[in-house]
Each structure stands twice: as structure tokens, then as C-alpha cells.
Amino acid sequence: MKVSELGEFGLINVLNEVVQTSNQGTDNSSPLGFELKVGIGDDTAVWHSSGTHGLYTTDTVVEGVHFTRATTPWRDLGWKLMAANVSDIASMGGLCLYALVTLGLPPDTDVDDLRALYQGMADLGNRYGVKVAGGDIVRSPVAFATVALTGAAERPPMLRSKALPGYQVAVTGYVGSSAAGLEVLLSGTPANSEAVELLVSAHRRPEPCIKEGRILLMHGVAAAMDVSDGLADDLSKLCTASGVSATIEAGDVPMHPALQEVFPERCLDMALGGGEDYKLVFAADENLMAEVIPLLSPSAAVIGRITAGDQGRVRVVDSRSGTQEELTPRGWDHFKSPSTTEAN
Ligand SMILES: [Mg+2]
Secondary structure, X not given: OOHHHHHHHHHHHHHHHHHHHHOOOOOOOOOOOEEEEEOOOOOXXXXXXXXXXXXXXXXXXXXXXXXXXXXXXXXXXXXXXXXXXXXXXXXXXXXXXXXXXXXXXXXXXXXXXXXXXXXXXXXXXXXXXXXXXXXXXXXXXXXXXXXXXXXXXXXXXXXXXXXXXXXXXXXOOOOOHHHHHHHHXXXXXXXXXXXXXXXXXXXXXXXXXXXXXXXXXXXXXXXXXXXXXXXXHHHHHHHHHHOOEEEEEHHHXXXXXXXXXXOOXXXXXXXXXXXXXXXXXXXXXXXXXXXXXXXXXXOOEEEEEXXXXXXXXXXXXXXXXXXXXXXOOOOOOOOOOOOOOOOO
């Protein structure tokens, strides 16, 4: 079987099985006072040591798959690559620590472009206390960059697997703006209005939710993940990990007025299916939800409820029109999607 038939998430399951069955030996965790709490399958790995929960995540961008030199400025690419990693730390409720950066480069790569890439990583990283602490450089037929980032939390992190039936589901802010910004860029629409500029900026310079993640963790929220592939798709992953399903009320999904202005017909599709907003989707009981929502951005909103059974299923109801829609995951799957778009 080829990876293209299996898809990214199917491949993760296959490799996870090998890891689970092959890594049988004792590791050095206990003599050193460490314990691996969460392995493959959540937004970050988690280990515990003397009161601290260590977090570890990684993300890669490849030329021709995630970006093209023609449409993505290197500095924006650096920002986005770092943002994707920082967002995974945010989804656990942690703070960022150290990054290792691996570059794969064709020999004709311009040094100034790489300077811009690193400047973009610093632009974002400096806002969240990230220190670049090392890395590796290899020759490669296409340019790629990998960031591996550590973080830490002082209490057990939020996980995808902790949602319970009856919990409310919420997001920490507007979704769909990044997908709309990408659409604007790909269609070549000139950034001729404030609304269009805002969407493009949401795509090029997404802001991860570290502050929000900290608030949620400190107030006792247990179930969260970041919206990187799309709200519906990521909520489906959270539901799969928790063995539950969810219902979303379409009219409650927070969409920026600019998104509704520029894409009045497609804004809901973009909000449910578009990726890279890097907001957090989380689940908690009603009392806790009522406590934390006022502490977040005014655009944070309860959008639905966790339901029992039908593991991983996400339904979208529109009470105004009385319609109900079953969502199939439309998020980005690296091996099943066309490999030449800028989308990720
Ligand atoms: Mg994630």
C-alpha cells in the first residue's frame, strides 16, 4: 500500500503501532526521574519530571507542498512555521521554551532569504519566549524547514482525550479568516480594502493562543486542541480521541465581520473547513465554561455540545433554517491532497 492510499492520519496510526510494539526496552525515564505521560496522538508529547510537565512538538514546511517562493515571503514563512509549533504548546496550556531548526536546502538558496526566514521565526518566537537553541542543515532537492519546540506546564496539560458527553464546546476566537486570506492571495485579488487586508494578514501572520491556553489550563479545563487543519476536522479529532461526538450550532461559530463581508456566501464553509487559524477548540462543563469564556477575547464563543457515541462524528445544525449537516473532515491531509497548492 502506498502512503497516498492511506493518508497522513492513517500513516500516523500505522507508524504508531510500530512504535508501540517495537519500543519494548526500558528507557532512561525512571532513573532520571522522568515519566512519558502522552506519546504519539495529541498536539504535543508530554513528560513529567519533578513537578513540571515537559511538552515536545515539531512541524515541517516543504517547498511546493506548503509554500511556493513566488507567493510566500520567507519572513512570513518563518512566522507561520514557528506559529504552528507555538500553537501546539498553546493547545496543551503550556509556555514555550527552546526550538531546534532543521533546514533542507538546494545549493542555490539565497542567504538573504534564509536570514528573512529566521527573522520571521524570531518575530513570532519573541512574542512567546521561544529561544532557538540549535538545529541542522542538509542539502535537499527542495527547500524545507522543520522546527521542533519544547515547552512546559506546571500542571497536567489539556488533552484531546478528556471531552465528556454533555460538555459544551467553544473556540477562543474567530475562525475562517486564514482560509479566506489564502483564497484572496491565490485568486490575485488586490488588497484594496481593510477587510481584505485583515484576512490576508490573518493568513500570513496568524497569532497562536498561548495566553488563552494558560487561562483555560489554570481554570481547570481538561480537553483542548488547536485549530490547525480546520474547526470541524480538528473537533472531529478531539472527539475521536475522547470517544465521543459533537453537535455545532452554525449560527454560533464566531466569524470576523471582514470574513462575512468579503465572502458572504462561503464564510461558514471557511469557518468550519479552513485551517491555520490557530485558535483553540475546547470542551468543559457549563459552569466552568461560564467562568472562562468572559476571561477570553470577546470573539470567543460556545459553539455546541459534546454528545455520546458515534465516535468522531461532528454534526452542524442551523436552527435558523432548520437544516442539519453531517461534516466529513475536509482538513488538510498531506498525502491525499494535491501536492502543489500553498494550502496548509
Ligand atoms: Mg495541533
